Amino acid sequence: MRNWIVVLLLVSLVTVWGCQPADKTTDDTETDTQDAQQELRVAVAAPITGSAAAFGDMIKKGALLKEKEINDAGGINGMKLTLLFRDDAGKGSEASLVAERIANDNTILAVVGHFNSACSLAGQSIYDRVGIVELSPGSTAVNVCEGSKWTFRNLYRDDFQGKFIAQYIDNVLTELESVAVFFDNDDYGRGLRNAFVAEIENTELKLVASEAYERDTTNFKAQLTSIKAKKPDAIFISGLYTEAGLIVKQAREAGITSQFFGADGIDNADFLTTAGTKAAAGTYITTPFLFGADDVKAQEMASNFENLHGVPPDTWAALTYDAVGMIAEALEKTYKPEASIEDKRSAIREHLAAIDTPEKGYNGITGLTYFDHNGDTVDKPAYVKIVKDGKFVAADKQLTGKN
């Protein structure tokens, strides 16, 4: 009898241990509030685990590089910047819990994140209530910033991205006439699909099929067979890299030869490993940022990143690097040690909200960032990449046009 009680205890221990967020080590520092006097704490909320974990990994690495650079250069007005990583697993339900914990931690001054649109939306009302800035380096759903004075983002919205993709297929890939959409049935996938489909009406393209899937699905044969029957020239996948990789792989197996097109949710190297380089070859995707070969600032960041982490950075690492930079700049200009936590937090918000013209814009590696009255970024372009020789490279033809 006693034996199995011990075993059961062990099992429950493993369960509890396993349920702990991956950022256990940073949690421990939370208790010593004395340190908080000399250091400035900013939370980075991202999908560290779950099916979007590869994004979280890059976000964390990008944020760590900026943190290191700032602290190596003497910190912010002599104070050390400390980033606290919080895992939302890419799910809205987890994000609300994480947001609640961040908002109620009186040592945290601002939030960089969340990444997934569903997570940013779930966190929004909580951050609003408490009054803390949420600066997303990855959420593109249209309504992420709407109705909230505390939410900002440093990249374009999906209404622009969806339109851009339809325009690119219509104007650049002129041999393609009919398109099908295969979308992830969540805030991001649905919103992007709607924008894409709305723009199709204004082009010469013909929409022949629109199919949905649920996140974490791994078998897409049924939907792909339906899509195949409509013989689309191009298939636009409005979703994230894991599912997209499997879709492309299974589509090629099912004998689908259509041109694949994806959006920034696919902009991760794991897409290529999941799909297999042969099946993925020729896939086009949109992205909010390209590491231009003649862009000195971006190349310098890329080499520092590789020195620190041993892998090249991606789009999300770059956008997070800039988001942390923006918060650091706000802290540098507004932080008063004697002020109350509410005032410290709202001073950051005032600073960001005041960045509303190109002249006042934050000049990061991903370009000039400034906000409209919603907190949405104005005037940042989209770029197109293509899979070539097992890598994402800039497409030969870029479409100019800003949001």
Added chain:
Amino acid sequence: MWAQILEQLINGLVLGGIYALIAVGYTMVYGIIQLINFAHGEIYMFGAYIALMLIAVGTPFWIALPLSMLLCAILGMFIDFIAYKPLRNAPRLSALITAIGISLALQNLARMIWSARPRQFPSEVLPSFFLSEVTETGKVINAVPLPGGGILPFRDVFIFLLAVVLMIVLNMLIYLTKIGKAMRACAQNQVASNLMGIKTNQVIAATFAIGSALGAVAGIMVGLSEVVTPTMGYYKGVAAFAAAVLGGIGSISGAIVGGIVIGIAEVFGADIHSGYRIAFAYIIMILVILIRPSGIFGKATSKRA
């Protein structure tokens, strides 16, 4: 039109074969100890990961497959020994809650060991006939060409045939061998079987071992065509559980038929409205249970105490 229906039917059969393999594990355990073993989906997931690890260290596929089955059989028996055996005479709810706890523990254990990032079987080390493709010249390699331009990969044929063969072997085991006879006896009346000299705990352990080994095969098959993640057991596990209930939980033929029905319902459901793909499978299940509450093959007897 017909080409599309044929292709969907094949998709449904392959998926159904996998569901059947998993559902058998649920139904066998339920048949003997009236426990819904929620940890079964996790054993299926471990089967995939164990094979993946074995292959990663250079084990050939044909050795990794049975070895993973063996290790999962041991894992299944181990779970029974530490978690369910002590609760054999406890209220059924205690065992059910323990099963959910074991399921969560195993899922998180997998996340700690292998991380949440999806993994795939490295294609270089798999038997070559698993790697089907259509070349640029339209030549079909390692697959059966279908009317309508699609292909049926040999891998999927293999998955379905393996499922069928394993089901036949399982039925022979249950109806033609001594241990099978003991299992059937235990399912009928455990106390009486025990009185007749059947070592019921050994029979139950054997049931867990067989169910888990079949689950491992299903896990590896899914890993071959899809991806391996710590949560893979949950998604396929729930569908397979529905299959077991639909077929009549406790009945092995029921689990097989239920698996195929759920697989085909899901695929054609996706054809009608892709957003409700899995919902169609459950609607079929609910309809069947409304008409026959004990499932297709379930016996409409009163519940044993």
